[in-house]
Amino acid sequence: MSDMVETALGVFERQLGRPLEAALEVCARCGVCAEACHYFQAEPTVENTPVARGEALRRVYRAEHDFLGRIAPWWVGAERLDEASLTRLAETAFSRCTLCRRCTFNCPLGVDTPLMMRAVRAMATAAGVAPEILVMLADAAIEKGRSPEIFRDLFIEQMTDLEPELRQVTGNPQARLSVERPGARVLYVALAGVHTILPPAIIFTAAGEDWTLSLFEAANYGVFLADPGRAKQIAARIVDEAKGLGVEEVVLAECGHAYAALRWEAPTWFGGSFPFRVVSLVEKIDTYLTQGRLNLDPRAVRERVTYHDSCNMARSGGVIEEPRRVLRAIAPDFVEMTPNRHEALCCGGGGGLVALPEYEDLRLRAGKPKADQVRRTGARTVVAACENCRLQLGDLNRHYGLEVEISAVADLVVRAMRPADLNEEAVSVRAEAIAA
Amino acid sequence: MSDKSRTVLDLKGLLCPMPVVKLALAMKTIPVGAIIEATASDPGVVADIPAWARSSGNELVTLDKVADKEFRFVVKRLK
């Protein structure tokens, strides 16, 4: 057995516990999950069914844990793991499953196929056959946490440069874009991009929030690698920063996997709960609206708008009605895609797929059901509270000629702000800021 | 410097994480010792590129803001 295979099997064994064993053992092979998967909907082949994906790992499980699997592997469909089968498994887990969990929700037995795919991702990462780019992005994020001094001053300088724009747009000469300001009530964690900094900064300022910006980004590529070691180091940057500043709340940018990871998974990595709340920016905006802290024009967004539920925000994160309440408050012609909410179709960009150019063709093909769904709504603007989804929707828009605008919730909220919240004379500046 | 040792990359308009992804892919196509000169529009690169260079074992030679929403950086392939 090669070192690579031995490492992968070691990781597999360490992950075996009730949830994974249940997923490996209880499948009734009824095939109900097939239609739930957007890969199968796009291209109905056996290899595109969730059950076939799970079966690939079950063969390895039987070879290791089933007596018959050892003496008569052909009888029970067992297969010893070797380098070729590990590479094939890894390819499937990273390119043919976005970990969207729609199959699990639709399986009568609740078989957790994405959990099996995460197990394979973990095996592949440990064995060195995970996609290089995901490893590189995770390691660069960890490096940021280790050596913030290599970018801190330049980053703060860029944020200070944005302040005149923020002041002009909000009409508030006191508006600030501080980074890691001690004493702030809220720590906002953006993504690496001003498009996820300026609109929320405008909203926080208008709502009179006492906030500061994180030095780090919310994205966590360790989660896509199913590598708890890397994922924890990436999350620790934010956890330590929030603890150090003593904030009450960490507000995360509109990013599905970042939210699902820091809100629901990370507390277990750190052995309990955090001394601060973790909420998504969308939840925060909804709260501001409920509290009457934003003055929005209810007819501001005149075109037809629809909302795409990110799998991580909706199915995994439970953030479902908040974005809808916000959008209904500003877009009279808001329409739903069908199906939606817990049953929403994956756009095909999750699981780290949008960052992997080698799978672009497959990703665009698997996104066809989502593209069709968007087209059926007749919407001109598609809103998603997840950066990965927005990148994929943008690609689907170009590839399938949907002729829609892709927007974050915060972008539309800024568009709907009334002069009391916003300096009317700065509309062009504001539009430019959002587009940038 | 010959064309082979200097590659120019336009990363303007790309959002996270694509500038780093494109840079890393381009890096694989150049020989050790060669450099890439890139331009990007998103301020996020001021944090991402130095961290990527350090974690991937390459050298960030320079990183400057050259205009409003325009950053230029030079990286050298070391391995």
Ligand code: SF4
């Ligand atoms: S729906 Fe569930 S039980 Fe049926 S084949 Fe799919 S995973 Fe197995």
Ligand code: SF4
């Ligand atoms: S998690 Fe999503 S992409 Fe993966 S097999 Fe299930 S339905 Fe398909």
